[in-house]
Amino acid sequence: MRVIRTLIIACVVVLSCGPAYSAEHTLVMHHMELEEVTAPVRAGDVIIFDNRSDMTHNLYVIYSDGTVDNLDTQVPGMQRKLTLRVAGPxxxxxxxxxxxRLEMEIGSQDTPPAP
Ligand SMILES: [Cu+2]
Incomplete structure (x- = not known):
């Protein structure tokens, strides 16, 4: 009985913590510009970089802590996904x-999602 009670409590704790909320956004790459993502983005969110231009790009993201995520070469029509790692500009x-060049404000993972 005691084991079952402990298991139930453990399940409730795990379920109430749950996985962190994360959203998916699409950022469209045009000929020589990037279309801004209109919804607020947060660390942990996934950005789909969609190259709809007629040229090859190789985007990279510079975070507020100076670290960089490189997306590698993207030929026209190719999509790449990136999970944003660091909150801040x-x-x-x-x-x-x-x-x-596109500037983006990445909110903290603790920030509640936009309505
Ligand atoms: Cu380019």
Whole structure:
């Protein structure tokens, strides 16, 4: 009986903690610009980088702590997914086209999702 009670309590604790909420956003890459993601993004969210342009890009994300996530080469029509790692202001740039630049504010994972 005691074991069952302990198991029930453990289950309730695990279920109430649950997995952290994360959302998926799509960022469209046009010829020489990136379409801004309109919904608020948070650390742990996934960004789908969708290259709808007619040229190859190689985007990278610079986080507020100075670390970088590289998306590698994306030919036209290719999508790549990236889980945002660090909250704070971030900059998305392209190795091939230095003119491409998008600033993004990444909210904390603890911030409740937008309504
Ligand atoms: Cu590019």
């Amino acid at each position: 971030a900059v998305i740039k392209c190795w091939i086209h230095p003119i491409i």
